[in-house]
Amino acid sequence: MHLEGKAGIVTGAGRGIGREIALLMAKEGARVVVNDPGVGRGGEVTDEQPADAVLDEIAGAGGTAVANYSSVADYEAAGLMILQCTEAFGKIDFVVNVAGMLRERMIWNMSEDDFDAVIGVHLKGHWNMCHHAIKPMRAQRFGRIVNFSSDAFKGSVGQCNYAAAKAGIIGLTRSIARECGRYGITANAMCPLAATRMTADDAVIAGWKRRLDSGLLTQAEYDSRIAMPGPQYVAPIVAYLCTDSAREVNGQLFHAERARIHTYFYGEVSRSIHKYEDDGMFTIAELANTIPESLMAGVPNVAPAQDPEE
Ligand SMILES: NC(=O)c1ccc[n+]([C@@H]2O[C@H](COP(=O)([O-])OP(=O)(O)OC[C@H]3O[C@@H](n4cnc5c(N)ncnc54)[C@H](O)[C@@H]3O)[C@@H](O)[C@H]2O)c1
Structure with missing residues (x-):
């Protein structure tokens, strides 16, 4: 015991x-x-x-x-x-x-x-x-x-x-x-x-299905939620x-x-950009140029904007 x-x-x-x-x-x-x-x-x-x-x-x-x-x-x-x-x-x-x-x-x-x-x-x-x-x-x-x-x-x-x-x-x-x-x-x-009433009752599963159908969940996310x-x-x-x-x-x-x-690691540094101390602060223009190809390179938008009719 x-x-x-x-x-x-x-x-x-x-x-x-x-x-x-x-x-x-x-x-x-x-x-x-x-x-x-x-x-x-x-x-x-x-x-x-x-x-x-x-x-x-x-x-x-x-x-x-x-x-x-x-x-x-x-x-x-x-x-x-x-x-x-x-x-x-x-x-x-x-x-x-x-x-x-x-x-x-x-x-x-x-x-x-x-x-x-x-x-x-x-x-x-x-x-x-x-x-x-x-x-x-x-x-x-x-x-x-x-x-x-x-x-x-x-x-x-x-x-x-x-x-x-x-x-x-x-x-x-x-x-x-x-x-x-x-x-x-x-x-x-x-x-x-x-699988509990919080995650697996009929209404919950119907909600996951609606989110799958409207593209808010991927098929893999949906599958893992219904087979708990x-x-x-x-x-x-x-x-x-x-x-x-x-x-x-x-x-x-x-x-x-x-x-x-x-x-899980939580709050660990994943990527960083920096200037040497004497080079001063980043400007907004420098960040707009640098961030897409450094911190955000290959990182997708978690939910890209859609056309209104989609
Ligand atoms: N089931 C999952 O997959 C899952 C996933 C992530 C997190 N959690 C977390 O795990 C915990 C347990 O969830 P579960 O799935 O067993 O849910 P459940 O609904 O089966 O059980 C939760 C219990 O908490 C009780 N409760 C609710 N409000 C309370 C309060 N104010 N004071 C005391 N008790 C209260 C309810 O009466 C219920 O019996 C929750 O904190 C939930 O957020 C569950």
Whole structure:
């Protein structure tokens, strides 16, 4: 059992990837707070409580867990969730921030509420949980944070709110890693790909098809989205990152899909142009001449302009 004696929280653990992580971590000996308010795909309130079913599964397999039904977007409630863990289990060793929802619109159709709600659950929700959890982790000089970003950080059509939040989560995670590493706390981020209601229900697949037909997705992008693996494949790497043996893995960004895991470089220099100090600044004219054949040589426009009738 790789997590014997550990205790912590998995947010959004009632369904999808979070559920698989909570089940595996409990099986590996961890005591788990299973957080999920049971909201709909767009964050709307429902009368579902999927955390209860996960609790039953964990108990049925001989594990130990308690439920929490709060939203991670609520600052006070996030603080109380950490308190619930320390009161129930005597400590908090890990926080796995999986909670998430989507409000997909093109930027010109997106409401302020669509933007704020997605930033609130993903970026602010991550900050809320990390902010409260790191206080006791710092005191005990041990902690494991695993945050959930997404490949959408690269830019994603119809998801500018989500992509912005997920890119923000990478900056948050890397900052926590640098601030807290000295206290025995690690922070890493995952970009998963898995069939869940977020990615694989009928309406989602119909949306991908429309984007394929209108040229917003390539055939390869479409094919990879409709043939997704199950969420259980994401759980082992997350559980590993919470073990003692992952103590030197800090500030990293992983992608996990099927039995394939890779790391991303993020923010490394790819090409550069420069002048010697005495030659002064670039002029706009120099940049207009130089950039197409240096920094942008062979780099395509990600979405070239089209004729209105296309
Ligand atoms: N499935 C994928 O391919 C994929 C790809 C990239 C990123 N992700 C990220 O992985 C995470 C899990 O996604 P999933 O596919 O398992 O989705 P899912 O919809 O199956 O599960 C997400 C769970 O989070 C819960 N949740 C929503 N808002 C919450 C809140 N405010 N507080 C607490 N819980 C809340 C929901 O009730 C739901 O049970 C998300 O952060 C998502 O953005 C998933």
